Amino acid sequence: MSIVHLENVFKDYTLGEQQVQALRDVTLNIEDGAFLAIAGPSGSGKSTLLNLIGCIDTPSSGKIFINGQDIGGKKPDELSDLRARTLGFIFQTFNLLPVLSAEENVEYPLLQFKELNATERRGRVAKYLAIVGLSSFTRHRPSQLSGGQRQRVAIARALATQPKIVLADEPTANLDHKTGEGILQLMKNINVEFKTTFIFSTHDRRVMELADRLVHIEDGRIVTQEVRAGGPAVVIERSPATNHPLVQGANQSEADGTHI
Numbered sequence: 001m002s003i004v005h006l007e008n009v010f011k012d013y014t015l016g017e018q019q020v021q022a023l024r025d026v027t028l029n030i031e032d033g034a035f036l037a038i039a040g041p042s043g044s045g046k047s048t049l050l051n052l053i054g055c056i057d058t059p060s061s062g063k064i065f066i067n068g069q070d071i072g073g074k075k076p077d078e079l080s081d082l083r084a085r086t087l088g089f090i091f092q093t094f095n096l097l098p099v100l101s102a103e104e105n106v107e108y109p110l111l112q113f114k115e116l117n118a119t120e121r122r123g124r125v126a127k128y129l130a131i132v133g134l135s136s137f138t139r140h141r142p143s144q145l146s147g148g149q150r151q152r153v154a155i156a157r158a159l160a161t162q163p164k165i166v167l168a169d170e171p172t173a174n175l176d177h178k179t180g181e182g183i184l185q186l187m188k189n190i191n192v193e194f195k196t197t198f199i200f201s202t203h204d205r206r207v208m209e210l211a212d213r214l215v216h217i218e219d220g221r222i223v224t225q226e227v228r229a230g231g232p233a234v235v236i237e238r239s240p241a242t243n244h245p246l247v248q249g250a251n252q253s254e255a256d257g258t259h260i
Helices: 046-053 076-086 102-112 118-131 147-160 177-194 205-210
Strands: 002-015 018-031 035-039 061-066 087-091 165-169 197-202 213-218 221-227 233-238 248-250
Touching: 002 046, 002 197, 018 046, 018 197, 018 213, 018 221, 035 046, 035 177, 035 205, 046 061, 046 165, 046 197, 076 087, 087 147, 102 118, 102 147, 118 147, 147 177, 177 197, 177 205, 197 205
Parallel strands: 035 197, 035 213, 087 165, 165 197
Antiparallel strands: 002 018, 002 061, 213 221, 221 233, 233 248
16 A cells, blocks of 8 residues: 555746756655665755655645645645644754753654643653663753764654654764664664654665665656565666666665664
8 A cells, every 4th residue: 555656746946047847757656664765866856855745845746645645735734734643754963952851852743732631742752762762861952962862862753643654864864874773773673563654865875775665866757766675676667768677686785784
């Protein structure tokens, strides 16, 4: 079952007097429970694609369905509600509120859920801070935490709303190699245990190797899609412009296994 579906999506921006086409005729299906990476050079359109899936932006043309809902024509408050209840976000700069403790940062997005009382909110906060291994750091502010710990708080915050989809924009970019591996393995473990769909925008080869599906984007177009289900990667689709076979084997190095 597709939890994300994009159909013939274009996205144009106006920069001064110039029209820039960030995405061109993108069609993409993402299955529920996927651990998918969108890879491409800077300016390729991968962040634009992630923003469209996250309902932060809207397409110039084409259709986008998130969890079965057509986002076309939805009002801003309807998109906000869809984001709050269906999508979680993890950013490379963590985006934690510096004056709040770890537990307060995780609780913050839950305050808009009027159906949750204070006891239920605290229960969720404790649960997800425990999942990311930070039960002993609940009262610490971001300045008292390492980069890896701050990213774990950001993961707990993303999960606390119990979203079906977590969008991660370069989540390892500001972390050292060992810490980044640990964060990636933590997210993979969450994906396997809770069946949460993860969608990454990334340059990181480790993310690409750990992903079970890899989408390559260049100049606003998807050029290849690969399935990586525990064996050699298999190209399942190429842009017609490449004139390559539809299915082709490809080598894949093993992702580094890091225990949390």
